[in-house]
Amino acid sequence: MTERRYRVLVLDDDEIIRGFLSEALNDEGYEVRQAASGREGLNVLQEWRPNLILLDLMMPEMDGWAFRDEQRRRPELADIPVIVLSAARELQLRSQHLAAADVIAKPFDLDDLLASVARVIARNAAS
Amino acid sequence: MARVVERGERKGPEMPDQRRARGPGRPRPSQTRVFQALHEVAVLVSGVRDPTELARLVVERARDLLDADKAVLHLWDEEHGVLRPLAATAAVSLSTPPIPSGQGVTGQAFSLRRPVLVRDYAQWAYALPWAIACGVQAAAAMPLLVAERAIGVLAVFFDQRGACSPEQAQALSLLAAQVAPALAAARLFEAERRARAQAEASEREARTLYRAALAIGGELDLGARLERVLDAAIELTGAKQTWVVLAVPASNEVEIVATRGQLQHWQGVRQPRGVGLVGTVMRENRPLRVADQQTDPRTWLPERAHRAGFRSWLGVPLADRSGVFGVLAVLSEEADHFTEEDERRLGSLAALAGAAVREAHLYQDAQEAIRARDEFLSIASHELLTPVTGLKGYAQLLQRSLERGMLDPERLTRTLGWINGAADRLAELTRDLLDISRLRTGQLVLRPRPVDLAALVREVADRYGDHPSERHQLVLSVPAACPVQMDPERLDQVLTNLLDNALKYSPAGGQVRVTLRQQGEGALLTVSDEGIGLPPGAETTIFQPFGRASNAAERNLPGMGLGLYICRSIVERHGGQIWAESPGDGQGTTFSVWLPLQASPSPVEPARD
Numbered sequence: 001m002t003e004r005r006y007r008v009l010v011l012d013d014d015e016i017i018r019g020f021l022s023e024a025l026n027d028e029g030y031e032v033r034q035a036a037s038g039r040e041g042l043n044v045l046q047e048w049r050p051n052l053i054l055l056d057l058m059m060p061e062m063d064g065w066a067f068r069d070e071q072r073r074r075p076e077l078a079d080i081p082v083i084v085l086s087a088a089r090e091l092q093l094r095s096q097h098l099a100a101a102d103v104i105a106k107p108f109d110l111d112d113l114l115a116s117v118a119r120v121i122a123r124n125a126a127s
Numbered sequence: 128m129a130r131v132v133e134r135g136e137r138k139g140p141e142m143p144d145q146r147r148a149r150g151p152g153r154p155r156p157s158q159t160r161v162f163q164a165l166h167e168v169a170v171l172v173s174g175v176r177d178p179t180e181l182a183r184l185v186v187e188r189a190r191d192l193l194d195a196d197k198a199v200l201h202l203w204d205e206e207h208g209v210l211r212p213l214a215a216t217a218a219v220s221l222s223t224p225p226i227p228s229g230q231g232v233t234g235q236a237f238s239l240r241r242p243v244l245v246r247d248y249a250q251w252a253y254a255l256p257w258a259i260a261c262g263v264q265a266a267a268a269m270p271l272l273v274a275e276r277a278i279g280v281l282a283v284f285f286d287q288r289g290a291c292s293p294e295q296a297q298a299l300s301l302l303a304a305q306v307a308p309a310l311a312a313a314r315l316f317e318a319e320r321r322a323r324a325q326a327e328a329s330e331r332e333a334r335t336l337y338r339a340a341l342a343i344g345g346e347l348d349l350g351a352r353l354e355r356v357l358d359a360a361i362e363l364t365g366a367k368q369t370w371v372v373l374a375v376p377a378s379n380e381v382e383i384v385a386t387r388g389q390l391q392h393w394q395g396v397r398q399p400r401g402v403g404l405v406g407t408v409m410r411e412n413r414p415l416r417v418a419d420q421q422t423d424p425r426t427w428l429p430e431r432a433h434r435a436g437f438r439s440w441l442g443v444p445l446a447d448r449s450g451v452f453g454v455l456a457v458l459s460e461e462a463d464h465f466t467e468e469d470e471r472r473l474g475s476l477a478a479l480a481g482a483a484v485r486e487a488h489l490y491q492d493a494q495e496a497i498r499a500r501d502e503f504l505s506i507a508s509h510e511l512l513t514p515v516t517g518l519k520g521y522a523q524l525l526q527r528s529l530e531r532g533m534l535d536p537e538r539l540t541r542t543l544g545w546i547n548g549a550a551d552r553l554a555e556l557t558r559d560l561l562d563i564s565r566l567r568t569g570q571l572v573l574r575p576r577p578v579d580l581a582a583l584v585r586e587v588a589d590r591y592g593d594h595p596s597e598r599h600q601l602v603l604s605v606p607a608a609c610p611v612q613m614d615p616e617r618l619d620q621v622l623t624n625l626l627d628n629a630l631k632y633s634p635a636g637g638q639v640r641v642t643l644r645q646q647g648e649g650a651l652l653t654v655s656d657e658g659i660g661l662p663p664g665a666e667t668t669i670f671q672p673f674g675r676a677s678n679a680a681e682r683n684l685p686g687m688g689l690g691l692y693i694c695r696s697i698v699e700r701h702g703g704q705i706w707a708e709s710p711g712d713g714q715g716t717t718f719s720v721w722l723p724l725q726a727s728p729s730p731v732e733p734a735r736d
Contacts (some may be wrong), residue, residue, distance in 0.1 A: 016517030016549050020524050020542075027524075027533060055638070058509065087512035107516035110523035 005031045007048070011041045012056035012085070013068065014024050017106075021054060024110055025117070036061025041068060044079055052119050057086040057102075068098050081120050085113075143146025161298045164192045165305055166370065172309035173275060178317050182214035185281065185306045190216045193284035193295045200271075201226060201233050202279035202314070210237055224257065231255040233280040236268035242303075243268045246295045247291050264288040267296045269303035273311040281306065296297065301571065328708045331474060335362050337386070340479055342643035347486035353385035356480045361387060362470040364459035368437065371445070372405050373453040373488070381405060383454070390458070403427025404440055414443040414470050418463040447485045455480065481719040506577065507689070510556055517549035532555065543720045559689050566696045573614040573700055580618070580650055580722070581609040584643055587622045595626075598636025605643045609650050611724055618722075619696045622706075624690040625654040625718050632679065649703070649724055654719040661709035669707060670695045680711050 008030045011078055012023045024125045025032045033048060035041040040064040041053070049114055053071075057064035064084065072078045089105035101120040168188055175181040179513035183511045186198040197219045201210035209225035210233055229238045235240055235253050244267045245251045249259050258266075268282035281303045284290055339359035346352045351709075353371050360369045368388035372381045378399045401410060407425050408415045417423045420440040421433050456479045457465065519544050528534040565571040584605050595601055629639040637657030661669070665676035675688040691705075699706040704720040709715065 014513050014517065016514065016545055017520065018550075019545055020517065020520035023542075024527070026523050027528065027531070052708070087509045087516065106512050107519040110520055110527065 004053070005029060007031045007085070008117065009041060009044060009048075009050040009053045010034045011036075011038065011053060011059070012066070013037060014056070014057040014078075017020040017056070017085075020110075023115075024114060028118075030117075038064065038067030041067055047073075047124055048054060049077075051124065052081045052101075053080055054117070055082050055084050056104070057084060060076060061083070065098070068100075081118060081124050083113075083116055131240060149532055159303065159485050160192060164188050164298070164627050165301060168302060168305050168309075169443065172306065173241040176313055176316055178310055178313035179213060181306070181310060182629075185310075186216050187216050188432055189281060189299060189302055192298055193283050193291065194575065195267075195291070196286045197284040198282065199223075199233070199284070200281050202271075202310075203237065203277065213279070226255070229253070232259055233270035234424070236270045236280045236282070240270050240272060240275075242270070242296055242300050244291060244293065246291060248288075253423060254381075257324050262286050265290045266502075267299055269296075269300045271303055271307035275290060278307065278311055278314070307353075319326075332363065332475070335359060335476055335494075336479055338482075339476060343410040343480060343483045347487065347490055349484070349491050350385065351488045352480075352483055357385055357387045357486065358531050360455060360473060362455055363476055364457050364469045365457060366441075366465075366469075368458040369456065370454060370458075371455050371484075371516055373445070373484075374400060376492075384453075390535060404442055405421070405454045405456070406457075408442045408444050408454045409420050412444050412446060412451050414441070416441045416465055416467075416470050416476050421695055424561070438461055438462040440530075441465040441470055441473060443470070443473045445477055445481045445484055447481050447487075448670075452485060452488070452583075483711050507556075507560065511553065514549040514556070515555040518546060518553070521546045521549070522696065523552065555691040562693050563689055566693065572696075573617060575612050575614050575701075578613050578615045578618070579608050579613045580613070580652070581607065581643055583604045583615055583618060584622060584641060584652065587619055588641060590623075591626060591630075595630055595639070596636070599630055599633065601626075602638055602640045603642075604640065606645070607640070609645065610644055613701055613722065614697075621694045621697050622652075622654075622718065624694050627688065627722075628718075629654050629656035629658065629716075632656065637715075645724070646721065649721050652720040653717055655715065657715045660712050660716055661707060662712045666707050666709070670705070694720075 006029075008025050010018050010025070010032060012018050012021070013035075014038050018036070019101045020120060021030045022034055033044050033050070035044050037059045041055075042062075055067065059067075060083065062070075064086070071082070081101040081103045082098070083104060084100040085104050085106055085108065096118075101123075102116045104116065147321045155599070159579075168185060171181060171184050175184065182200040182202075190197070190198040197216050199215040199219055201214050201215045201417065204211045204225065207225070209227055211225045212219075212221045215221055222373050226234045228234050230253055232243045232245055232248075234254075242346065243256075246265045248254050248263045248266055254263075263284045264287050265285040270277040270279050271279040271281060271423075281299065282298060316733050322584050336359070339355060339362075339397060342355040343352050346355060351464065355367050356371060360366065366388075368390050370386040370390050370393060373384045374380075375397065379400050380396045380402050382395060383393050384395075384583065386394050398405070400406065404415060404417060404420060404423070404425055404427070405648055406427070417425070417440040419438045420426045421429060421438055423440075426432050437458040437460055439457060439459040441458075442454045444451045445453035445455055457469070457473060459465065501688070525534065525539070525542055526659050562571065586599060586649055588603055588604065591601055593601055626641070633639070633656040638655075639657075640653075640655045642655075644653075661676050661679050662678050668674040669676050669688075669691050671688075671692060674692070691707075695705050698720055701722055702718060705718065705720045708719070
C-alpha cells in the first residue's frame with residue numbers, strides 16, 4: 001500500500017487516555033503519535049505533520065489553550081484541524097475561543113469520537 | 128415714703144445682727160426710687176426669658192437702689208448642695224467659690240429663709256474669709272422664696288462698715304420678692320428649653336442611628352456595610368477623618384479595611400494586634416479618647432502619627448458575643464477635639480454596627496467557603512472523569528476489537544491491565560475524598576501501635592525502587608531502627624503522598640532524598656526534591672484543603688490539593704508537625720515531618736495502672 005495513511009496527533013497528559021485513543025486510531029488505520037503536554041506536542045510537530053490533532057485542555061507545562069494559541073500563530077501549523085477533548089466543566093464556554101473543528105466532552109463514546117475524527121479529516125482533505 | 132419705711136420697720140425683715148443699727152450718712156432709698164426700681168424689674172420680668180440675663184439686670188438694679196458696691200445673685204444647686212453665683216455686678220468675678228448653706232450672708236439667708244443684714248462683716252460669726260479679703264465690710268442678703276421654698280439669694284455688699292439701713296434692706300427684700308417667682312419661671316422655662324433641645328438632639332441621633340442601621344442592613348457585602356458605618360460616624364461626630372480596623376483572620380495582625388477623608392492611603396495598612404491605641408481599645412474592650420495621639424505614650428510609631436498630622440483620636444471597639452474584632456475610630460488635626468458626647472455617640476454606632484459587620488464578615492467567609500467548595504467540585508469532577516474516560520474508552524475498545532475479530536489474548540491482557548489501573552486510580556481518588564470527608568467530620572480513627580518508622584520508610588521506598596522513574600533517583604538516609612507508637616497505615620499514607628509529590632512536582636527529574644533521624648523527643652523525617660519549589664506564601668497554602676501552590680496550577684500539574692491536607696491532619700493527630708521549606712520557585716522543596724517518639728495520638732486511651 002503506497003497511499004499515505006492519515007496522521008493523528010494525540011495530546012493528553014493522561015497515559016491511559018493516550019493509550020486507548022492510540023490503539024483505537026491504529027485499529028482504524030491511522031498513523032498515530034502521542035504527546036503528554038503542549039510543549040511535547042510542538043516538538044512532535046516540528047518533524048511530523050498530522051492531518052488532525054486530538055487536544056486535551058488541562059495539561060501540565062503547556063495547556064491546551066496555550067498550545068492552540070501557539071499553533072495558530074505559526075503559519076505552517078495553523079491549518080491543522082483540532083478536536084478538543086476535555087472534562088473541564090467550563091468546556092462549552094471556554095472552547096468557543098479555541099476555534100476547534102469539534103469539541104467532545106470526557107468521558108465520550110469511542111464510536112462518536114472516531115466518527116468525528118473521520119468527518120473532520122475528510123472535510124479538510126476535500127477543501 | 129415714711130409709711131413704707133414704717134411698715135418695713137414693723138413687718139420687715141428680722142435682722143439677726145445689729146438690727147437696729149443705722150448707716151452713717153448712707154441715703155435711704157426714696158420711695159420713688161424703690162417704686163421705680165420695682166416697676167423696672169416688673170417690666171424686665173415680663174420681657175426677659177433668659178434667667179441669667181434677668182439676674183444680671185436685677186443685681187444691677189439692686190446695687191443702684193441700695194447704693195451698694197457690689198451685688199450677687201446665687202441660685203441653689205440641688206444636685207451639689209451649694210449656692211452658685213448666677214449673676215454679679217460688673218466688678219465681681221463669677222468664679223468665686225460655691226457657697227454652702229449656712230455660710231456667709233448668702234448661705235445664712237438661704238438656710239434661715241429670712242433676710243440677713245450684717246453691718247460689721249469682719250466681726251460676724253458666719254463671715255467668709257475670702258469675702259473679707261475682697262473688702263466686704265457690710266452686707267445684706269434676701270432669700271429668693273417661691274412657695275415657701277428658697278431657690279437662691281440676692282445679696283448686696285458694701286465696702287464701708289455700718290452701711291445698709293434696715294430701710295435699704297427692706298427695699299432689697301421687695302426686689303427679691305418680685306424677682307423670685309420670675310426667676311423660678313425663667314429657670315423652669317430654661318430647663319424646659321434645654322430638655323427640649325436635648326430631646327431633639329437625642330431624637331436626631333436616634334434617627335441617624337436608625338437610618339444607619341437601615342443603610343448597613345441594606346448591604347450584604349462587608350465593604351459596603353463598612354462604608355455605611357463610616358457615613359454614620361461622620362454624621363454623628365462631625366469628624367472628617369474616620370476608619371475601621373478589623374482583625375485579620377488566622378493572623379496576629381489588624382488591617383485598616385475602610386477609610387474616609389485624608390486617610391485613603393492608609394487603606395490596607397496592617398499592624399500587629401495589640402499595639403498602639405487600636406490595641407488598647409481591643410484589649411480593654413472600651414472606648415478610648417485621646418486628646419493628642421502625637422504625644423500619647425500609647426501611640427504606636429508616634430513619628431508616623433506625627434507625619435500623618437492627626438492629633439485627636441477617638442476609637443470604640445467593634446465587638447459581638449465572641450469578643451472584640453475591630454475598632455471604629457475618628458481623627459482630627461485639632462487637639463482635644465472630640466467630646467464625651469462624641470464618644471457616647473460613636474459607641475452607640477459601634478454597638479449597632481458590630482453585629483452587622485460581624486455578620487458581613489461571616490457572610491464573606493461563607494461565600495469564600497462556597498467558592499472553595501465549587502472549585503473543589505470542579506477539580507474533583509475533572510479528576511474523577513479522567514479515569515472514568517479511560518475505563519469507558521478501554522471497555523469500548525475491547526468491544527470493537529472483539530466485534531472485528533481483532534482481540535488476541537495478548538491485547539486482552541494488556542487492555543485489562545489498563546482498565547485495572549484506571550479503576551485503581553478511581554478508587555484512590557475516592558478514598559482521598561472519603562478521608563477528607565471523615566477528617567472534616569472528625570471520624571478518622573487512628574489505630575496506633577509500636578512501629579519501627581525506619582523499617583516503614585524503607586518499605587515504602589522499596590515500592591518505588593531506586594529509580595522510581597526514568598528521570599528520578601531515590602536516595603535514602605535512614606537509621607537501622609526508629610521505634611515509635613503510631614498508626615502504620617496512616618503513616619504509610621503520609622510517606623507515600625510525600626514521595627508521590629516529590630516525583631510529581633519535579634517533572635524535570637533529579638534526586639529525591641529521604642532522611643530520618645532522631646531529634647529531641649521525636650523522629651524527624653524529611654523528603655527533598657529538586658523540583659518546581661514553592662512560591663512565597665505557598666508553604667502554608669499547600670496544607671489547606673484544596674490549597675495548591677500557584678506554580679503547580681500554572682504548570683497544570685494534576686492534583687486535587689487534598690494530599691497534603693490529609694497528611695497534615697494525620698501528622699497532627701499523632702501529636703506531630705509537618706511543614707514545607709523551599710528557597711523559591713524552581714528551586715526544590717523539602718517536606719519535614721516531626722513525630723514524637725512517645726506519640727499520644729488523639730483520641731487517647733484512658734491510662735490504666
